[in-house]
Amino acid sequence: MGSPSSTQDVFDVRKIRRLIELMNDHNLQEMDLRQGDMRIQLRRASDPVAGSLPQMQPVLAPTAPAVAPAPAAPPAAAEPVEDPNTTIIKSPMVGTFYAAPDPDSAPYVKVGDPIGRDTVICIVEAMKVFNEIQAEVAGMITAVLAENGEPVEFGQPLFRVKTA
Amino acid sequence: MFKRILVANRGEIALRVIRACREMGIETVAIFSEADRGAAYLDLADEAFCIGSARASDSYLKIDRVISAAEVGNVQAIHPGYGFLAENPHFADVCRSCRIEFIGPTHEAMSLVGDKNAARSLARQIGVPTVPGSDGLVEDKRQALSVARQIGFPVLIKAAAGGGGRGMRVALTEKALESALDQAQAEAGAAFGNADIYLEKYVEHPRHVEVQVLADTHGSAVHLWERDCTMQRRHQKLIEESPAPDLDDSARAAMCAAAVNLVKAAEYTNAGTVEFIVDRQGNFYFIEMNARIQVEHPVSELVTGIDLIKAQIRIAAGEPLPFAQEDICCRGAAIECRINAEDTTRNFQPCPGRIEKLIVPGGFGVRFDSHVYAGYTVSPHYDSMIGKLIVHQPTRDEAIACMLRALSELRIEGIHTTFPLHKQLLAHSAFAEARVDTTFIERTSIG
Numbered sequence: 001m002g003s004p005s006s007t008q009d010v011f012d013v014r015k016i017r018r019l020i021e022l023m024n025d026h027n028l029q030e031m032d033l034r035q036g037d038m039r040i041q042l043r044r045a046s047d048p049v050a051g052s053l054p055q056m057q058p059v060l061a062p063t064a065p066a067v068a069p070a071p072a073a074p075p076a077a078a079e080p081v082e083d084p085n086t087t088i089i090k091s092p093m094v095g096t097f098y099a100a101p102d103p104d105s106a107p108y109v110k111v112g113d114p115i116g117r118d119t120v121i122c123i124v125e126a127m128k129v130f131n132e133i134q135a136e137v138a139g140m141i142t143a144v145l146a147e148n149g150e151p152v153e154f155g156q157p158l159f160r161v162k163t164a
Numbered sequence: 165m166f167k168r169i170l171v172a173n174r175g176e177i178a179l180r181v182i183r184a185c186r187e188m189g190i191e192t193v194a195i196f197s198e199a200d201r202g203a204a205y206l207d208l209a210d211e212a213f214c215i216g217s218a219r220a221s222d223s224y225l226k227i228d229r230v231i232s233a234a235e236v237g238n239v240q241a242i243h244p245g246y247g248f249l250a251e252n253p254h255f256a257d258v259c260r261s262c263r264i265e266f267i268g269p270t271h272e273a274m275s276l277v278g279d280k281n282a283a284r285s286l287a288r289q290i291g292v293p294t295v296p297g298s299d300g301l302v303e304d305k306r307q308a309l310s311v312a313r314q315i316g317f318p319v320l321i322k323a324a325a326g327g328g329g330r331g332m333r334v335a336l337t338e339k340a341l342e343s344a345l346d347q348a349q350a351e352a353g354a355a356f357g358n359a360d361i362y363l364e365k366y367v368e369h370p371r372h373v374e375v376q377v378l379a380d381t382h383g384s385a386v387h388l389w390e391r392d393c394t395m396q397r398r399h400q401k402l403i404e405e406s407p408a409p410d411l412d413d414s415a416r417a418a419m420c421a422a423a424v425n426l427v428k429a430a431e432y433t434n435a436g437t438v439e440f441i442v443d444r445q446g447n448f449y450f451i452e453m454n455a456r457i458q459v460e461h462p463v464s465e466l467v468t469g470i471d472l473i474k475a476q477i478r479i480a481a482g483e484p485l486p487f488a489q490e491d492i493c494c495r496g497a498a499i500e501c502r503i504n505a506e507d508t509t510r511n512f513q514p515c516p517g518r519i520e521k522l523i524v525p526g527g528f529g530v531r532f533d534s535h536v537y538a539g540y541t542v543s544p545h546y547d548s549m550i551g552k553l554i555v556h557q558p559t560r561d562e563a564i565a566c567m568l569r570a571l572s573e574l575r576i577e578g579i580h581t582t583f584p585l586h587k588q589l590l591a592h593s594a595f596a597e598a599r600v601d602t603t604f605i606e607r608t609s610i611g
Contacts, residue, residue: 014207094215094232126232127262151236153214154229155198 085164095126173245193237520578
């Protein structure tokens with residue numbers, strides 16, 4: 001195992017191994033996952049036709065050409081698109097991500113919305129306290145990277161923002 | 165029994181707890197800082213959450229984040245390991261308030277024994293011998309001088325909130341005492357946030373002997389015999405062994421019984437260690453109690469055959485101890501060497517870096533508890549201990565021979581470590597003849 005990575009490793013070997021286990025457990029032929037502009041495809045060599053694809057997020061940002069499909073083997077890491085005018089808003093705490101103030105309301109922000117430093121962009125609930133998270137950057141939301149109701153860890157990417 | 169436990173620690177003790185849980189069929193949630201991301205032991209947990217950046221104060225010490233991780237990870241209990249939040253009564257209290265069991269004592273018992281002065285008072289009340297000293301905190305210089313004259317120089321100034329061998333100063337004369345008091349208070353305030361100090365008679369050439377205890381929540385308390393941790397450098401333990409060599413059987417029995425009495429008087433539950441110093445005449449004196457599982461717990465595990473981490477988990481789950489005192493035997497002799505990433509040629513300067521090669525010894529009676537492997541990078545943000553080498557043999561002489569053999573097989577390349585020093589210490593005749601005291605390394609300037 002290598003030394004601790006200093007970048008956010010969205011597709012680390014541990015997660016990829018779990019995805020493969022999931023595929024085997026549920027007899028899936030293909031898995032196509034996207035997060036921001038990272039994408040991973042796992043496909044079993046024996047079956048060229050895709051079964052039902054569990055998609056994690058609607059694709060809202062341009063995706064980079066990703067991974068060479070391999071027969072149940074971990075593919076090479078995806079290449080993220082580097083844009084000097086984009087930044088990632090990361091979670092400042094551990095908790096549960098909520099996109100909206102409550103289940104009946106619209107999300108705080110959606111792709112294309114302009115934001116200022118003080119704009120509340122989401123809630124991270126921790127220890128029964130609903131913490132409103134401010135953007136701390138100005139720009140426009142280009143991607144929502146976390147799923148409503150999912151646990152997030154410190155440093156986990158939540159939103160992609162175009163700053164210029 | 166718990167279905168899921170969060171391990172609120174890192175490195176070798178996190179791995180130790182995860183191992184016990186896996187054997188018991190308990191799921192684990194690990195936490196890690198950004199400096200520990202990618203460490204192999206994290207893969208052995210069922211889930212792992214990043215809880216902050218490298219500095220401990222931004223991660224492992226952040227109570228709110230640890231509890232958040234426990235909640236999103238859906239655990240029923242938290243094992244704190246040692247260090248970090250293990251002896252933080254507020255953390256223990258917060259866990260239980262959040263309906264998460266804390267695998268350790270109640271926060272009240274932890275506060276009591278963690279206050280060294282209060283613990284000493286309790287010991288005196290129940291007739292456990294303590295080192296002659298001030299009857300409580302020392303408020304001013306006049307009082308300090310009067311106590312020192314009474315108990316006799318040299319005296320030891322100790323921080324009430326100190327621990328781990330820190331916050332202590334020796335004063336040999338009245339003049340030295342005056343300046344030492346100011347310094348000790350300033351240091352204590354800075355290091356522990358509490359400038360309270362007290363005085364003890366400085367026992368010269370002491371041996372450090374501690375007793376491992378276990379107490380359940382049904383009123384049963386036992387000891388798992390003693391460990392001798394005399395071989396230290398600047399109050400940091402290097403080598404630990406059980407049983408304590410050359411210790412009178414009646415002194416051993418009295419010391420262990422005293423430890424159990426203290427545990428009962430403090431209404432202490434779960435695992436803990438009661439520390440004593442033993443003078444040249446074989447008299448023992450209580451100094452402090454540690455309300456946690458300790459680094460050197462494997463030494464006691466090997467001589468008694470009892471898995472202490474599993475015992476901790478079972479006690480926290482409300483189970484009664486499955487053994488009585490008469491069932492706990494001390495068989496053979498066990499020795500542990502703490503391997504630190506330090507450069508012994510440069511005053512034990514911490515030596516972070518990438519481990520290029522690692523060959524771990526094996527064989528009959530050899531145990532290596534460590535989270536490191538070839539390719540692992542030791543980071544500068546945490547303490548320098550990278551592993552513990554422990555051996556268990558039928559006699560002490562055989563244990564020394566086994567440890568020397570195991571140390572000669574151990575290869576760690578890429579960073580400096582302390583195990584060459586251990587070879588020298590173990591091969592020294594004074595160690596074999598149990599003629600060492602806590603100042604041995606400084607006096608003989610080995611290493």
